Amino acid sequence: MPMPRMSQAWRVALLLASAAIGPAQAQARYGIGQTVSPAQLRPWDIDVAPDGRNLPRGSGTVAQGKAIYMAQCASCHGEQGQGGLGDKLVGGAGTLATSTPVKTVGSFWPYATTLFDYVRRAMPLNSPQSLSDTEVYAVSGYVLHLNGLLSEGAVVDAKVLTDLKMPNRNGFVGDPRPDVHSASCLRECPTAEAAH
Numbered sequence: 001m002p003m004p005r006m007s008q009a010w011r012v013a014l015l016l017a018s019a020a021i022g023p024a025q026a027q028a029r030y031g032i033g034q035t036v037s038p039a040q041l042r043p044w045d046i047d048v049a050p051d052g053r054n055l056p057r058g059s060g061t062v063a064q065g066k067a068i069y070m071a072q073c074a075s076c077h078g079e080q081g082q083g084g085l086g087d088k089l090v091g092g093a094g095t096l097a098t099s100t101p102v103k104t105v106g107s108f109w110p111y112a113t114t115l116f117d118y119v120r121r122a123m124p125l126n127s128p129q130s131l132s133d134t135e136v137y138a139v140s141g142y143v144l145h146l147n148g149l150l151s152e153g154a155v156v157d158a159k160v161l162t163d164l165k166m167p168n169r170n171g172f173v174g175d176p177r178p179d180v181h182s183a184s185c186l187r188e189c190p191t192a193e194a195a196h
Contacts, residue, residue: 027163046129048117052162055113059157060138062145068135070125081105081146086125090146096171106147110172112164116140137161 048054070079076086081104083089091104101107105115120136122128131139141156149164150156 029151046117046120048120050111050113052113052158054157055116055161056133057158058133058137059155060134060136060141062138062141062150062152062154062156063143064135065138065140065142065156068139072131073139076125081143082094089143093167096168104147104168105143106149108168108171110166110169112140112144112149112161112166115143116161119143 046054047061073086075090076084078084081088081090087104088102089105092104092107094107095102096107109115116136118135119140120129120131123139137156140161141150141154144150144156144164145152145154149166150160153159
């Protein structure tokens with residue numbers, strides 16, 4: 001049986017109010033939800049920062065990565081990373097300043113650590129987050145090898161990815177728009193009236 005419109009509107013309003021005041025306050029005020037423990041959050045907290053923070057333990061080899069890449073990635077990205085259904089991963093060196101830039105892992109990405117992050121969270125497209133950390137290290141290493149950034153015999157781990165200086169490491173510039181540098185307002189935020 002569908003819920004009456006007023007009830008649905010009330011639930012949306014309650015959800016928005018809960019998001020605005022935070023989960024702990026919503027639980028206390030409205031008696032809904034539950035506090036999430038660090039252990040419950042851990043499987044979701046998988047992002048890796050450019051400086052390598054949150055890279056997991058373990059390692060993989062370029063040779064392992066080639067086998068995984070051929071089985072999981074080549075159908076979309078091509079056997080040599082040349083692209084196909086999926087993006088091109090290899091090439092493009094020296095093209096970023098031209099009228100036809102080719103943005104690949106080797107030409108565009110500033111950090112090898114974020115390659116690991118992206119592969120772990122989003123690939124393969126038909127089954128994201130299905131690769132083990134060892135497999136992600138290996139595939140990341142193979143893609144970097146295809147771009148000439150790692151040797152065929154390389155063992156890839158957190159230190160290797162953090163230390164690797166990508167060709168476009170210094171190719172990004174800051175965003176001059178003032179609105180992207182504002183601090184987030186989480187408490188005692190100014191109202192629209194106070195801003196005028």
